[in-house]
Amino acid sequence: MTHTAASLPTVSRSSSGRPLVAVTGADGFIGSHLTEELVRAGYRVRAMAIYNSQGSYGWLDTLEPEVLEHVEVQLGDVRDAGSVRALMGGAHTVYHLAALIAIPYSYVAPRSYVETNITGTLNVLEAARDLGTRRVVHTSTSEVYGTARTVPIHESHPLQGQSPYSATKIGADKLAESYHLSFGLPVVTLRPFNTYGPRQSARAVIPTVISQIAAGRTEIRLGDLRPTRDFNFVADTARAFRAVGEAGDEVLGRVLNAGSGREISVGDTVRLIAQVMGREVEVVQEDIRLRPEGSEVMRLLADASALRDLTGWAPEVSLEEGLRRTAEWFTNPAHLARYRVGEYTV
Template identity: 65%
Template sequence: MSSRKRILVTGADGFIGSHLTEYLVQMGHDVRAFVLYNSFNSWGWLDRTAPEVRSALEIFSGDIRDPNGVRNAVKGCDIVLHLAALIAIPYSYHSPDTYVDTNIKGTLNVVQAARDLGARVVHTSTSEVYGTALTVPISENHPLQGQSPYSASKIGADQIALSFHLSFGTPVTILRPFNTYGPRQSARAVIPSIIAQIAKGKRVIKLGSLHPTRDFNYVTDTVRAFETVMNSDAAVGHVLNAGSGFEISIGDTVKVIAETMGADIRVETEEARLRPEKSEVERLLADASRLRALTDWSPEYGGLDGFRRGIAKTVQWFTEPANLAGYKPDIYNV
C-alpha cells in the first residue's frame, strides 16, 4: 500500500462515496467523511457500514455550498476526493438552479480551500459531459456537450477545477467515470430500477428509451480508479476517463438482468421516464487508454462477462429483503 494519507471524501454518504470511503479505511488511510447535514443526523449509506469502519471515520456534517464549512473540512487533509454533487438528470430539468449552486459553486469552494490549504484534489466528472458520442470510443478530447442542465453544471464544475490548476498550480485531476452501477445505487438509475421492479414481483417493467447504449462500470472498478489517480503524480493536471470499453444498450441490459434473475418480463415505455429528444444521450463508450497509461488501473469487470458478474453481485445485494425495503419501485424515482 502507498503511504498513509489524510483524505477528505465529499459525498461520502452517497452511492460511490460510501464504497470509496469504506475502501480507503480498509486500506489504512485516515478518512474524514463529508456528509450532507440533516436534522436526522443521518450519514446516508455510511449508517449501514461495518462498525469497525464507522468507528475509524471522522464524520464532518456540512453543505458543499458553504465555503466556510468546506474550508474547515479540508483543513489538515492531504487529498480531497470530491464526489459531492446533484446527479439526477430529470430533477435538473425543473430545479436547475440547485445544480449550479451545488455542482459549480460547491466545486469552487473545494478547489479554493485546497489552493489555500495545500491539498490535492481529485474532482469527479461524468461521461454525461460528452453528450451523445460524435466519435467512438470517446476520448478526453471529445467535445463537451451540455445536453441537460445536470451535464452543463458538471462541465462548469470541471472547468472551474481545471482553471485552478492552470491559474494557481493547484494539484487537480479530473476523474471522469462512465456509468457506475452496483449495490446502494439510487433507483433513479436504470439498473437499480429494473432490478427493484423485478425483485418486487413485477413482470411488466416500466422504463424510458431502450435503444441508447452505455459503458457500465461496476462500482469497485470506479473506486480503484480513484485510488490509482490519487496515488499518481503523473495524473495531476489531466482529465481521465474511467470506463470498461464495453458498450451495451438499455434493452440488452434488461435482458441480462432478467436472465440473471430468472424472470420472464416485458417492458413498457413510460412517457415520464423519457428524456426530451435533444437531451437524450444516445451513445457512450469510453476510451480509458490515458488512465491506463498513467496508472496501473484496468477494469476487473470489463466486457460482457464482467458485466454479467457485476450484475449478479448487484442483484444479490438488491434482493436481500433489508436492502430492497429501502426502494420504491411502484413510483418513478426522479
C-alpha cells in the same frame, strides 16, 4: 465513528497513524464505496455528509463497524465554504464527489445544480489553494460528452451540455482546469462512465430494473431502450478514484476516463439482468421516464487507455458478475425496503 459539527474544525482522534484524506459526497452511492475502499487501503477518512435534521449519514450508516472505526463524519454542505474548509483541514488529499446528479431533476431545479455542482466545486478549489492540499481529485461524468460523435470516446471529445446537469458538470470541470492552469493547483479530474452497484438510487436504469424484478414484478416500467451505455461496477470506479489519488504527478492537470470499453443498449441490459436473475419480464415504456428529445444521450463508450497507461487501473468485475452482485444486494429484503419499487424517481 466520530461525528463533528459543520461549524467546527474536525480533530482526528485516531492513534493508528493512518494518513488522512477527505471525501465530499461520502454519504452517497459512489462516495460510500470510495470511503470503504480508502479505509481498507489504510487511510483514515474525514467524510462529509450533507446536514439534515434526522441525523442521517446516508449510506455511511450502513458500513461495517471495522470500516467506520476509521471514518470521521462531518455534517455540512459543499455549498458552504466554511464546511468545506473544516472538512479539508489537515487532509493531504480531497476526493470531491459531492454533486446533484439526477438529470430529470435538473430540468426542474437547474439553479440548485449551479449552486451545488459549480459553487460547491469552487469552494473545494479555494480551500485547497488556501490550505495547500497535496491533491484534489475532482469528479466529472461521461454525461459531459453528450451523445458520442466518435467512439470510443477519448478525453479530447467535444463537451456537449445536453442537460442542465451536464452543463453544470462541464462548468465544474473547467473551473478545476482553470485552477490548475492559473494557480498550479494539483488537480486531477476523473470522468467515470455509468457506475452501477449496491446502494445506487433507483433513478438509474440498472437498480430500476433489478428492484422491480426483486419485488416480483414481471412488467418492468422504463424509458427509452435504445441508448447505449458503458457500465462499470462501483468497486472498479472506487479503485479508479484511489488510483488517481495515489498516482505520481504525471496525472496532475489531466482529465481521465474510467470505463469498461464495453457498450450495451438499455434494452439488452434489461435482457441480461433478467437472465442473471432467472426471470422473464416484459418492458413497458412510460412517457414520464423519457428525457426531452434533444437531451437524451444516445451513445456512450469509453476510451480509458490514458487512465490505464498512467495508473495501471483496469476494471476487474465483468458486467455479468457485477449485475449478479447488485441483484444479490437488492434481493435482501432489508435493502429492498429502502426503495419505492416501481415509482418513478426524478
